[in-house]
Amino acid sequence: MPTYEAVVLGSLGRLTDRTALVVSREGQAETVLWAGAQFQDWLQGDAQGLPVSQLSDEVCQPVREIVAAALDSSEPAFARCDRISEGVVTTTGLVGVPLANGWGRPLVLIGLADDGVRTELVQAMFGATDQGMLALSTVRDPDGAAVDFKIVAANQGAHRLLNRAPGALHWQRLADVLPGHAANDVAAIFSDLVETGRRRVFELTHLRPDGGPLYLKVEAGSIGDLIALTLTDVGDIKARDASFRLLFENNPVPMWVTESGSGRFLAVNDAAIEHYGFAREAFLGMRLSDLAAGDDVSNASGAMRDGPLLHRIVDGTPIEVNLFERAVPFEGREAVIGAAIDVTERRRAEARIAHMAHHDALTGLPNRVLFGEHLAEALARQERSGEAALLFCLDLDKFKIVNDTLGHAAGDALLSAAAGRLVGCVREGDIVSRLGGDEFAILVRCVESPLLLHSLTLRIIDELSRPFRLDGQDCHIGTSIGVALLPQDGRDPEMLLRHADLALYRAKAAGGGTFRCFEPEMEAWAQLRRSRENDLREAFARGQLSLVCQPLLNSLGGGVTAFEALLRWQHPEHGAISPAEFVPLAEETGLINPIGAWVLRTACAEAATWPDHIRVAVNLSPVQFRNRDLVDTVKQALAESGLAANRLEIEITESVLLAEEAANLAALHALRDLGVRIAMDDFGTGYSSLGYLRSFPFDKIKIDRSFVSQVGVNAHCTAIVRAATGLGASLGIVTTAEGVETASQLAALQAEGCDEVQGFLFSRPVPAEEARSLIAGTIARAA
Known part of the structure; x- marks a missing residue:
């Protein structure tokens, strides 16, 4: 007879791929008994038979909570899982259903309730600045009200300002970091930000390790349920005089004092001299407008415009800075103190992030998202001008053997080399994309005759059949190709990709090293297989x-x-x-x-x-x-x-x-x-x-x-x-x-x-x- 778990999983149909069975002991989650393909993809690894305690911290905690809640109430329980990877927080809803079985160990069936909400952290939280930067996620009660906030990311500046060891702030609640009354006040401000979407700037007093006060300027804004914070130590400015001098002269952030109105430099710190490259005497003979890149003096002062400013360093190289300015008395006159945060690398990082969002990190080829956009453009172009196109979906034969025997580094080298050969097979204007794993796609424009289809597929098969030199030895793979014609085989990107995938599957079923064009009967074949x-x-x-x-x-x-x-x-x-x-x-x-x-x-x-x-x-x-x-x-x-x-x-x-x-x-x-x-x-x-x-x-x-x-x-x-x-x-x-x-x-x-x-x-x-x-x-x- 089949096991109880097999019957339960079998009854779920395709939903099985999004679920996992967790064995409990004394009301607590113990072991992942089984996990479907999509659930394992979400876990980023094979978890079958894995103790729950060995799951990553951000997954382990909500799995334990949902299992305990489901077993305690004997009803479905819900939880949220927040995960962070490469500057992106992904929030996924989980649902847990308690199950009983004949051998006395209660099970909980955990399912992915949604595909996850992804929030990109585009601020340069881990830059070279000495400011403290944090991201907090909103914790809501069953009625949807914001009741608490937990830290999902923090840079070293935040750990230093809040007197915590590196990494100790991650996943902490607000009350664990701030004293009770301060935590309540800040939580009220954050709740208002989440509901209204506004930004707030306020000051917060925190105790230093020696018991003295630390004055922090807090700049906060919400991105959905995510709160982004910047902490700036302004205590020495508030203390003025000796304290002001200490902050100003020793601060690693470039700072200066300028005369109100004229913008003439009255003082500069060592960090400004080092960062901009001008000697102290030269700096003190300049005005703030002299730092502007080009002829636009509005690029010099933050009081004249919002957003980053364009400054220049001594050799004329332009840099982007965020300039923070505040009026202060200085040596008996009205002055403005400024602090410049260089965001040039952050801007470049944002550009890289934008590129990474549409390109494969390993090969540099367009990814599935960008390739879908190219397909949509090709369909629109065909509707306007009648221009035909071909869609190839292909994967590498025997890739898994190479990856398993020579290691992932060799597998990555093989994928990069294969991508280069594919690009070399097509013309300028054709699009080669890596869809994921060892699966690639090619969009070929302006198909003049069936001869192009035949010659191009043979050229690709021949190129990928040639040996690849990896780790000092020749590796032989190959490829199988599925072809869909545009627009005959589909009038939207998803349908075209699905039909090309069906043709690819038939090519692999034929033994690999060949190609198949999509035919309508392949739909029936796929249905028969299901x-x-x-x-x-x-x-x-x-x-x-x-x-x-x-x-x-x-x-x-x-x-x-x-x-x-x-x-x-x-x-x-x-x-x-x-x-x-x-x-x-x-x-x-x-x-x-x-x-x-x-x-x-x-x-x-x-x-x-x-x-x-x-x-x-x-x-x-x-x-x-x-x-x-x-x-x-x-x-x-x-x-x-x-x-x-x-x-x-x-x-x-x-x-x-x-x-x-x-x-x-x-x-x-x-x-x-x-x-x-x-x-x-x-x-x-x-x-x-x-x-x-x-x-x-x-x-x-x-x-x-x-x-x-x-x-x-x-x-x-x-x-x-x-x-x-x-x-x-x-x-x-x-x-x-x-x-x-x-x-x-x-x-x-x-x-x-x-x-x-x-x-x-x-x-x-x-x-x-x-x-x-x-x-x-x-x-x-x-x-």
């Missing part, structure tokens, strides 16, 4: 999957040594569904884990009824190794069936070791420590079969049927079989030949010293009861 996925979920839930067994025999004596358990699906309407079709579907949807656990339990239970000398072999998917509970699942299957561990053989392909090699090797060693036998399937067909024999002590290697079918006929295949059997004999590893169909193949394998054989020559896969008959017949003949 229907097949639902059918598979239902088949598993209803117990419609079954196991068959194919015997492995001693090559010389002919006795049965083991049976390989093979999964089968008999669809009530469509008949037998090939494992080559439904197993990849199970891997993509995550069903492979519950199905694989069922296969292990069923195979072990059946094998427990056989004689002690006969083993059972079970294939494990690479996807199953991503499940941290795999070893425990095998333990449980052995314990429930009573089968001795050495009678279970786990068959893997080398792709298990290609992906996350260290973690998967650890899992294989843990299985072998249980006493389970480990076999490498399809030996000789992959990239590094011999290398993996050195990295892990396999008990068995299975020679692929492609070599067995030609043994004794093709000299190369015979040599490979001879090498494999000889290697197995020298290493003490059993060799099994798959796909034996003729007596001549059997004779050749016997001559080469192969230990076991398997194939249609002896038996096709049969139901469990027939397997028992085969065993009985073998025992009878032996007697």
